Amino acid sequence: MYNIVTGPMAWLSFLIFFIGILLRSIMYIKGLDWRLDRVTYTKNVSYGIRGAIKSIFFWIIPFGSQSWRNNPGFTILVFTFHAGLLITPVFLLGHNILLQERWGISLFTISETTADMLTIAVLVSALFLLLRRFSLPEVRILTTSYDILLLCISILPFLTGFLAHTQVPPYNFWLITHIISGEIWLIAVPFTKLSHIILFFMSRAQLGMDFGIKRGGMKGGGITW
Amino acid sequence: MPEGTLCNKQPVNTKEQLHALLADTRGTLYYKEMEKLDIDQEVLRDIIRKTLKSRMRTWLEICAHCGLCADSCFFYLSNHKDPKQVPSYKIQSTLGEIVKRKGDVDNALMRYAMDTAWGKCTCCNRCGMYCPFGIDMGVMFSYLRGVCFSQGFVPWEMKIGSGMHRIYRAQMDITTEDWVDTCEWMVEENQDEWPKLEIPIDKENADIIYTVNAREPKHYPEDLGDAAILFHIAGENWTVPSEGWEETSLAMFAGDWEGSRLQVKSVYDAIERLKPRKMVVTECGHAYRATVIEGPYWTGQQSGKPPVETLHYVEWVADALRTGKLKIDPVKKIKEPVTYQDSCNYIRNAGLRKDARDIMGYIAEDFREMKPCGEHNFCCGGGGGLNGIGRYREQRNIGQKVKRDQILETGAKLVITPCHNCWDAIRDLEETYKIGIRWSFIKPLLLGMVIVPEHLKGEE
Numbered sequence: 027m028y029n030i031v032t033g034p035m036a037w038l039s040f041l042i043f044f045i046g047i048l049l050r051s052i053m054y055i056k057g058l059d060w061r062l063d064r065v066t067y068t069k070n071v072s073y074g075i076r077g078a079i080k081s082i083f084f085w086i087i088p089f090g091s092q093s094w095r096n097n098p099g100f101t102i103l104v105f106t107f108h109a110g111l112l113i114t115p116v117f118l119l120g121h122n123i124l125l126q127e128r129w130g131i132s133l134f135t136i137s138e139t140t141a142d143m144l145t146i147a148v149l150v151s152a153l154f155l156l157l158r159r160f161s162l163p164e165v166r167i168l169t170t171s172y173d174i175l176l177l178c179i180s181i182l183p184f185l186t187g188f189l190a191h192t193q194v195p196p197y198n199f200w201l202i203t204h205i206i207s208g209e210i211w212l213i214a215v216p217f218t219k220l221s222h223i224i225l226f227f228m229s230r231a232q233l234g235m236d237f238g239i240k241r242g243g244m245k246g247g248g249i250t251w
Numbered sequence: 252m253p254e255g256t257l258c259n260k261q262p263v264n265t266k267e268q269l270h271a272l273l274a275d276t277r278g279t280l281y282y283k284e285m286e287k288l289d290i291d292q293e294v295l296r297d298i299i300r301k302t303l304k305s306r307m308r309t310w311l312e313i314c315a316h317c318g319l320c321a322d323s324c325f326f327y328l329s330n331h332k333d334p335k336q337v338p339s340y341k342i343q344s345t346l347g348e349i350v351k352r353k354g355d356v357d358n359a360l361m362r363y364a365m366d367t368a369w370g371k372c373t374c375c376n377r378c379g380m381y382c383p384f385g386i387d388m389g390v391m392f393s394y395l396r397g398v399c400f401s402q403g404f405v406p407w408e409m410k411i412g413s414g415m416h417r418i419y420r421a422q423m424d425i426t427t428e429d430w431v432d433t434c435e436w437m438v439e440e441n442q443d444e445w446p447k448l449e450i451p452i453d454k455e456n457a458d459i460i461y462t463v464n465a466r467e468p469k470h471y472p473e474d475l476g477d478a479a480i481l482f483h484i485a486g487e488n489w490t491v492p493s494e495g496w497e498e499t500s501l502a503m504f505a506g507d508w509e510g511s512r513l514q515v516k517s518v519y520d521a522i523e524r525l526k527p528r529k530m531v532v533t534e535c536g537h538a539y540r541a542t543v544i545e546g547p548y549w550t551g552q553q554s555g556k557p558p559v560e561t562l563h564y565v566e567w568v569a570d571a572l573r574t575g576k577l578k579i580d581p582v583k584k585i586k587e588p589v590t591y592q593d594s595c596n597y598i599r600n601a602g603l604r605k606d607a608r609d610i611m612g613y614i615a616e617d618f619r620e621m622k623p624c625g626e627h628n629f630c631c632g633g634g635g636g637l638n639g640i641g642r643y644r645e646q647r648n649i650g651q652k653v654k655r656d657q658i659l660e661t662g663a664k665l666v667i668t669p670c671h672n673c674w675d676a677i678r679d680l681e682e683t684y685k686i687g688i689r690w691s692f693i694k695p696l697l698l699g700m701v702i703v704p705e706h707l708k709g710e711e
């Protein structure tokens with residue numbers, strides 16, 4: 027079992043993940059239409075690039091945009107959640123040992139304590155994000171079961187990984203579910219709105235170009251996010 | 252499939268159709284017919300398939316349902332934070348549904364979509380600035396208006412407005428003769444004071460072609476006179492076209508993209524014909540948005556720009572003040588506290604924040620910013636055509652509470668509103684809430700404080 031899930035299954039899910047996000051990006055860009063979107067993507071390119079970079083930059087740094095500053099609690103939750111979600115799996119020692127064994131590559135690694143803290147941070151922020159979903163009327167009205175499902179898919183690898191790591195019996199069971207849930211996440215990304223892992227950048231760049239090229243970027247200093 | 256005599260999928264192209272609609276007071280019959288109007292689902296599906304591309308598809312798909320856009324919308328804030336006014340909810344429950352059901356929708360949903368696209372959104376685009384994914388509900392509502400228009404679900408006044416553009420190339424029934432007469436009349440009217448005043452019509456190769464909002468010749472001709480005097484004082488070599496003088500676009504508010512294209516094309520044709528060096532647009536926000544920002548795309552200009560460099564009136568004024576073409580008498584500057592209504596269409600959506608501030612620096616001693624201001628300012632409450640739609644008057648008035656409170660907070664009693672929609676909205680706001688404010692375009696204020704150059708003095 028272990029060999030199957032860490033062998034062919036892992037290959038398959040990584041393949042789906044990478045090809046999937048590549049295809050989503052290509053499809054996004056191919057679907058842009060200068061006349062329908064009313065943005066001259068291929069003219070005034072320098073303004074477009076400037077707009078796109080600004081639009082991404084001010085939103086990927088915490089409190090970089092007015093909207094983040096207006097909602098400090100949410101901002102902290104979102105950034106903690108996403109930082110943990112991205113850093114932990116990629117730089118985890120255990121994952122990198124496995125990578126070295128199987129594919130002969132490995133990256134910079136973080137200490138086990140850091141990984142534990144990040145994992146707990148992910149789980150706690152997820153819990154608060156969930157509570158927020160149900161307590162604020164303006165968020166509750168938007169929430170669907172699909173949102174909850176995706177949140178579960180995203181934190182399950184952390185929960186199971188943490189249990190496996192802390193040697194809660196049965197260790198093997200937690201390890202296998204951890205691997206499978208990680209693979210489910212990888213496969214889910216291109217097919218669900220988890221695709222925002224890449225489409226966030228696309229969409230932000232698009233609106234940045236819109237403002238940078240058409241809506242004022244070529245006249246004033248451009249929009250302040 | 253039932254189509255009403257007044258409410259149907261056909262845009263208004265003839266005077267007969269137009270008069271029939273106008274004769275139906277407040278659209279009573281029109282809206283009654285709308286309740287029975289069938290949806291051509293095949294056409295609807297086709298439109299969605301062909302025109303809803305990756306940008307909007309992605310927006311609809313990846314919305315995180317985080318609710319961050321809620322507080323950005325003045326409708327949400329002014330309606331006691333009603334969750335049904337959250338921008339994301341409004342678009343997901345309308346356009347989102349139409350897309351999800353692949354056009355397989357009923358009359359009730361289409362009417363709800365119409366009531367939402369016009370009655371709960373002014374396409375101010377503010378939410379787009381507050382969404383982490385850059386999801387611009389204003390853009391999507393504008394698109395939804397187009398979808399609704401194509402199926403005949405459009406507010407009565409908007410259907411009329413779009414028809415006016417299709418027939419008269421103006422938002423009102425003003426003919427070329429009416430327009431030319433008004434220009435001549437305004438010259439005569441000011442002749443005693445300014446004997447050399449001119450409104451040159453169809454002059455070729457002028458430095459400036461000046462284009463207006465049809466309300467000016469129709470209801471406020473003195474605005475045209477003021478513009479002429481200011482150009483005269485500034486020593487500009489300018490002209491107005493006899494045709495293609497109308498910048499506004501109720502067709503854009505209506506979602507009638509063909510009507511929008513025809514209207515803008517008439518202006519671009521005038522530019523081609525008269526070959527001016529640049530164009531100046533009167534104090535109107537949506538007119539500038541339609542003709543300068545969106546118009547190039549409707550007419551397929553590959554550069555994304557109008558045929559000549561175009562300035563909004565505030566840009567022209569700011570430039571004239573900076574270069575000294577217009578000089579302000581310091582003793583006549585506005586002394587009382589004064590604030591500025593940033594129009595969504597030329598501030599947020601066209602980047603002219605700094606020009607507006609520069610003008611205030613020249614003309615006002617106690618300028619007070621609204622909070623928030625500039626690109627982040629709230630809509631006046633009457634944008635997107637909402638001022639003119641009887642069906643949503645109540646919603647418009649409620650929405651204006653946000654603007655009312657913003658103005659009150661500045662402590663200013665004078666609001667400068669260089670946009671026809673903002674001007675109307677602030678006027679109506681005062682009528683509803685009686686907060687004791689005045690409002691003004693820039694032209695009359697400037698006229699009261701510019702220094703008349705020596706060589707024109709004898710004229711005075």
Ligand code: SF4
Nearest residue numbers: 314315317318320382
């Ligand atoms: S802020 Fe953006 S992502 Fe969040 S609910 Fe609104 S539209 Fe969706």
Ligand code: SF4
Nearest residue numbers: 324372375376378389
């Ligand atoms: S565009 Fe303006 S009015 Fe419309 S939903 Fe967004 S914030 Fe509200």
